[in-house]
Each structure stands twice: as structure tokens, then as C-alpha cells.
Amino acid sequence: MRSAWCGDLRAADDGRAVRVCGWVARRREHGEHLAFVDLRDRTGVVQCVVDGGHDLRPELVVAIEGKVRLRPEGTVNAELATGEVELGDCSVEVLGEAEPPPFAVSDRVDADEAVRLRYRYVDLRRPRMQANLRLRAAVNRALRAAMDGLGFVEVETPLLWTPTPEGAREFAVPSRLQRGSFYVLPQSPQIAKQLLMVSGVDRYYQIARCMRDEDLRADRQFEFTQLDLEASFVGQEDVRAFVTEAVCAAVEAISGRRPEIGTLSWDEALDRYGTDKPDVRLGMELTDLGAVLAQTEARALQAEAVRAVRVEGAGSTGRARLDALQDRAKELGAAGLAWMRVVSGDEGDADIDSPLAKFLTEQERRGIITATEGQPGDLLLAVAGPRRLACRVLGQLRVEIAHDARIAGAAAGSPGAGGGGHRRRGPGGGTDDDLAFVWVVDFPLFEDADDEGTPISAHHPFTMPHPEDLPLLESDPLAVRSQAYDLVCNGWELGSGSIRIHRRDLQDRVFRVLGISETDATERFGFLLDAFRFGAPPHGGFAFGIDRLTALLAGEESIREVIAFPKTQSGSDPMTGAPKPLDPASMRELGLRAAGGGTGRATQPAT
RNA sequence: GGACCUGUGGUGCAGUCUGGAGUGCACGCCGGCCUGUCAAGCCGGAGGUCGCGGGUUCAAAUCCCGUCAGGUCCGCCA
Numbered sequence: 001m002r003s004a005w006c007g008d009l010r011a012a013d014d015g016r017a018v019r020v021c022g023w024v025a026r027r028r029e030h031g032e033h034l035a036f037v038d039l040r041d042r043t044g045v046v047q048c049v050v051d052g053g054h055d056l057r058p059e060l061v062v063a064i065e066g067k068v069r070l071r072p073e074g075t076v077n078a079e080l081a082t083g084e085v086e087l088g089d090c091s092v093e094v095l096g097e098a099e100p101p102p103f104a105v106s107d108r109v110d111a112d113e114a115v116r117l118r119y120r121y122v123d124l125r126r127p128r129m130q131a132n133l134r135l136r137a138a139v140n141r142a143l144r145a146a147m148d149g150l151g152f153v154e155v156e157t158p159l160l161w162t163p164t165p166e167g168a169r170e171f172a173v174p175s176r177l178q179r180g181s182f183y184v185l186p187q188s189p190q191i192a193k194q195l196l197m198v199s200g201v202d203r204y205y206q207i208a209r210c211m212r213d214e215d216l217r218a219d220r221q222f223e224f225t226q227l228d229l230e231a232s233f234v235g236q237e238d239v240r241a242f243v244t245e246a247v248c249a250a251v252e253a254i255s256g257r258r259p260e261i262g263t264l265s266w267d268e269a270l271d272r273y274g275t276d277k278p279d280v281r282l283g284m285e286l287t288d289l290g291a292v293l294a295q296t297e298a299r300a301l302q303a304e305a306v307r308a309v310r311v312e313g314a315g316s317t318g319r320a321r322l323d324a325l326q327d328r329a330k331e332l333g334a335a336g337l338a339w340m341r342v343v344s345g346d347e348g349d350a351d352i353d354s355p356l357a358k359f360l361t362e363q364e365r366r367g368i369i370t371a372t373e374g375q376p377g378d379l380l381l382a383v384a385g386p387r388r389l390a391c392r393v394l395g396q397l398r399v400e401i402a403h404d405a406r407i408a409g410a411a412a413g414s415p416g417a418g419g420g421g422h423r424r425r426g427p428g429g430g431t432d433d434d435l436a437f438v439w440v441v442d443f444p445l446f447e448d449a450d451d452e453g454t455p456i457s458a459h460h461p462f463t464m465p466h467p468e469d470l471p472l473l474e475s476d477p478l479a480v481r482s483q484a485y486d487l488v489c490n491g492w493e494l495g496s497g498s499i500r501i502h503r504r505d506l507q508d509r510v511f512r513v514l515g516i517s518e519t520d521a522t523e524r525f526g527f528l529l530d531a532f533r534f535g536a537p538p539h540g541g542f543a544f545g546i547d548r549l550t551a552l553l554a555g556e557e558s559i560r561e562v563i564a565f566p567k568t569q570s571g572s573d574p575m576t577g578a579p580k581p582l583d584p585a586s587m588r589e590l591g592l593r594a595a596g597g598g599t600g601r602a603t604q605p606a607t
Numbered sequence: 608g609g610a611c612c613u614g615u616g617g618u619g620c621a622g623u624c625u626g627g628a629g630u631g632c633a634c635g636c637c638g639g640c641c642u643g644u645c646a647a648g649c650c651g652g653a654g655g656u657c658g659c660g661g662g663u664u665c666a667a668a669u670c671c672c673g674u675c676a677g678g679u680c681c682g683c684c685a
Contacts, residue, residue, distance in 0.1 A: 026645075026646080026647095028643090028644045028645060028647050028648090029640095029641075029644090029647085030641060030642050030643070030644065030647085030648095031640080031641045031642055032641090032642090033642065034641090034642040034643075034644085035642095035644095036643075036644050036645065036647085038645070045645095047644085047645070049643085049644095057636095058635090071643085072643070074643085075643055075644075075645085077644095077645055079645085080645075083645085100617070100635070100636060101617090101618095101635095102617060102618075103617080103618050103619090103635090104618070104634075104635070106646085108634095108646070109618065109619070109634075109635095110618095110619080111618060111619075112613095112614085112618085112619085112677075112678095113677065113678070114614095114676070114677045114678090115617095115618080115677095117677095167684075167685070168683090168684055168685075169683080169684080187684090187685075188685060190685075210685090212684065212685090213684095214683055214684040215682085215683060215684080217679085217680080217684090218678090218679075218680095220684070226685095328680095331610070331611095331680085331681060332681075333681090457685095458685095459685065460685065484685090486685095493685095495685085496685055497685085498685090543685070558678095568676085568677065568678085569677075569678065569679090570676080570677085572676095574676090574677090
């Protein structure tokens, strides 16, 4: 049926008789006997010279037979990969009729996302989306090859599973054979892969679907895909080396370059960037003003910690913008946001202009400028409060300010910046092909205590504590570091992993700190603890989000752009109308009765 | 659970602040012209429940209340 791809034809094919198949992309008519028809398949577009062809409307499915020939002098299209050639003496066979699409199949047109999702099959026809799908396939291919090369065995694990202690809300699936009982879809294959270590698989991997019933975001869907791996008889450096190899292989497959991956401790990430997922490209690192302001009279700055960021050259920022920043800081949980302009003082040295300036001693003002390395014309933003809060708020503001600056820069931009179709930029600003990977290591083992003072797992309850901190496990649990690590890129958390506890005595100590009783533990994951009685090797692993990695590599801001059929923020699919109420017969068979009226609010599927 | 933004012919927008005839732009669609275009061009035409419901008003796309949908974010999320 087909003897060539549209996008492959080149001058070297001159004289070839070919048959190409695809969709009519465009038609340019010149009277009764000449029309240029651009035919599109997944590889690209080729111009076909057709006698007549007035009824060849866009998106018609056709096969065109013709002879490849060089274009006449002066009609070469340099912007087209196939622009040196065209198909002449064409005969056209219509293989399928097509109504006008709801939006143009073109990267130039960006339809509303709701419309794109409703007609996703049309949306995916666009070159950009085709490229994203293929980029994703290339990432998967590179990951599989890398894992295979490292001696990892691909093993599939069940989707119909049972609740696990990872913490996310889970999707339940009713059992027909055992009415009233439910399976749970895995939030990750965490427990299953640990069991595979007990089984002696030693090196497991899987490109795994994970399901979490949490609210959706630009970087979060209910169902997402991870490269999940686990290995035995390894330390965390081994695991990170495996992941590094896989990620670098994937990045190299796309960009041709192997990235360098730096390492930061969790503590350092928090201090310098205010987050455990730093975008290290952006500069504007946080400054600790605690020492400078230890004795300050300024009430607003009296707190456990005072941190600041310096926004270079932003000293002329207006009140409306500063108010907006203050509102945002409060939304993020800060009591307030102190702003200070660095100005030239009376004697030519730098000084601070701020509503707070009158509460600051000259020494404090100098100290602030020295600590932040402020120059006249800069804006300083400071947050006072508990250390983690102050850092977190400023860390978020830092990212948003950098992002806004980039948008403003693009709008002002160089003349060439707007050309070439849709604009692509990575999350959090920065430049397109600039991927800054970093390992964040030495996470705390436990998070802040709940109301009763019981710590909760930062990662999950099977995470191995840092050996140096073991003596603190009972006496100062919040100070205990873990052997957990995250991989971060451009401010996105790509994935996380840890060395697991494989000894029952240590596991019991951790359970005690977490307030998990033996009965609880047996009930919730007794099968894992059972397994560990029969010879569990030391093991550890990792999982990272392929959706996010692919989006980063594609320069997309949302993972929805690299998922064939994603869901909207409210979890519905505008194409199918899912989720929908189940018909009564199915409900009966499953032993289910809808509570509270039970008529969902299914969206209307496409007609 | 919450905050903000958006909703106007098939598509993308302007119009909303400051109420006065469904007004405008670009693309697409339909018809006609056109033999080297490539986002072809030229001429003509059709196409609207201004998301939905209620209120204020002589009069509502515009103001008010509610609601639905989409997006960004907070909470939530290994």
C-alpha cells in the first residue's frame, strides 16, 4: 500500500516512483489544472503536484502515487525537510473521507486544552504531539536498553493489589467473586519489588504504571509511569549509579549529551534553595540573616530563622507587585514578607530603604547588605519564621520570580525569539535545553511530629536510617537522617529511592518510633515481614517519573503534553466522558450501591 | 476543602472596567477566479443560546448572586 514515508523523501530520491499515504495537510489551488497538495504522515510533509484535486480537503485520508522530482529552480522550500523535492504526475486515491476537524492540525494553532482533549485523536495528529509520543518511545527504549545492560531483569507486578503503607490515597476495585471486598491499584510496586529481592531476582526493573487518587496538577496525573528498579547487595551509591546510567542514557538518546549530575545534601538544598527539589539554574540563592538580626528590634524579623533572597536589579519594583509578593508569601504560609531596597547611602555606600529600615540599626543594615552581597538597585525579600517555613516560602518565591522574569524577558525578547512555531520552555523558567540534574541526599528519616508527638515517615517505613544516626533513633528521631535520595531536575522532583531495612530488629525499632504496633504491622504488611523471615538480602532501589523526564526533554510545561490520553484537573476525560455512573446491573453484580444519589456528573462524550 | 484566571460563530482573540442593535480582527468553512505555490493570493457568502440559571435595569456579553466546565496554585501527593 505504501512504498515511502512522506517526510523521508530527498533530492537523492529523484526519479523514484513512490506511493505515499497519509492525511491532506493543505492544498494550494492554481486554476483548473494545478494544485499543490501537502501530504502528511507521521514523518512529515511532502508536496504533491496534482492535476485538478479541488476536492482534496484537509484531513482527507489518501494514497498518492507519483514520481519524485527536483523542484524547479527558485521553488525550493528551505523550511521543509522535503523542500528540495516534490511528487509529480500524481494520481490520488481517496482512502477515507474526513469532516473539517474541530481545530487545525497544525503546531501554529493552539486550541483550548479541553477541546484538544475531547478530540485527542486529532490533537495527536499534530507534529508536535507526534514528536512528543516518539520522544517518549525513545526514552523508554533507551531506559530499557540501559537497564538490560546493567543486568536488570524486567518483571511485571500485579495491578490488582492490596493497600500499602506509602501514604497516597488509593483507587479501589470491587471484587465480583468476593462481593464487598476490594483490590487496590498500586501507588507504586514498592512492596512487590522488595519481595522480588527476597526471591533472589537481585536486579529488578519495570516501566510501571502507578495509580494515586490525589488532586491533579501540571506535573501530576492519577496514573503515571515510573522506571521502577530495585537491587540487592548494594549501597546507595550503587543505586544512584544505576539510576544515573539510565537517566543519562535517556537524555543522551534525545539530546546527544550526557548530563553531569551534582549532589546536594537535603540540609544544603533547604538552606541554599529553600526546597528539597531545587532548580539550581536560577541563581538567587537564599541568605541566612539569622546572625545579623539576632538582636534586632524589628518585630517582624524576630524569629527562629530569617532568610532572604536578593533579586538583582529589581529595586524599582512597584508597590502593587510588592503587595502581590506579600500576598503570595502569606498564601504559602509566611506571616509576612519584608522587602528592602538596596540604595546608595549618603556617603556613597549602600544602604537600605524599607518600611522596616527605621527599626534596623546601621550595623544591621550593613550586615544585611554584606550577607546578601546587595548592590544599589537590588531588591531584598526576607521571611522570618521557623527555619523550614522561611526557607520554603522564599524558595517558592525565588522560582516564581525567576519564571516571571523569563516571561518578561521573552516578551521584550530578541527579534528572533518569537519565530518558529510554538514556544517551548521548561518548568520553572530557564533555557530550553538546559537540564540541571542534581541528587539530593541525606533526607531526614522522619517528618514533623503529628499532634501527639509521633513522627511520621518522610519516605516510607522501610527506609534505612543513616548508620551514623542510629543511636538517635529513639532519643531524637527528627534528627535522624535516612538513606533516602531524590533525583531533581530544573525544580522538578523526578524520583526518589532509598536503601530499605532488611533486618527485623531494626524494622521493629522504626515501627516503635512511628507508633506502629505489631498488630498493625502484621495486618497491613504482614506478608512482607513474613517474607523477610526467610532470608532477605540487603537491598535498595529507586523510581523516577518517565512522564516528567519526558516533559523536561520535550520542553513541555505539563506532563499532559507527553501522555496520549490524559485527564483534566477534575479527573475526567472529555473524550470518553469517564468517569461515569455504572449501569445498575453491573452495580448489582459487584455488590455495590451508590451513596448520596449516586448520579455522578459525567461529562458529555464527543458526539 | 480553598484562592486566582478563563469561558463571545468550527478555532484563536478583541469588546466587559465605564450597560445602549451580536459590533470587530485573524484562521477555518462554502461558492467563484487563478498554472509554481508552500500559513498561496483575489472576490463573494454562510455561520452566534456571548457556558448555564437567576437578579438589578427602560435596556445586560458587559453590573450582582449562584452554578457548570477548563487551567494555575494552596491543601493533598514516594
